[in-house]
Amino acid sequence: MSAALLTGLFLTTPVQAESLGQGLTRLVGKIQRNWKPDCKRPGVAEVNIVLKFTLAPNGHVSEGPEWVKPRVEPVWVDVAESALAAFKQGEPYTDLPQGLYNVPIEVSFNAHRACARD
Incomplete structure (x- = not known):
């Protein structure tokens, strides 16, 4: 997994940015712990999936x-x-800053990086 992106979000203070950044890190970490791509399968390492979602x-x-x-x-x-299953397995995502709810979020699932950590 590599990155998360918020769309349609306006930050007004550095504290908000830091809080949201830490929240995104927790969100991505929780999903990443659940994501186990089949790294032995040919071609998996070249796959990069982006999921878009909004959390209530x-x-x-x-x-x-x-x-x-x-x-x-x-x-x-x-x-x-497998990325969708990892995402669903992590629900609910309740330990996040309020600024991460009701906004579109995109998370990139980079199989090459995931397989390198195993």
Whole structure:
């Protein structure tokens, strides 16, 4: 996993930015711990999946998750399904700053990096 991106969010203070950054790190870490792509399968290391979702204040998904720019190759589909499963397994996401709820978030699942950590 590599990155998270917030869209449609305006930060007014450095404290808000730091709090949201720490919250994103916790969110990505929780998903990452659940994500286990099949690293022995040929082609997996080249896959990079981006999921887009919105979380409600109760920590559950209110929109998505959806795979951004889906592909049809079986290895990509399988890695995307494992990323979706890892995301759903982590619900609810209740330990986040309020600024991370009700805004679209994109998380990148980089199989090369995930496989390198194993």
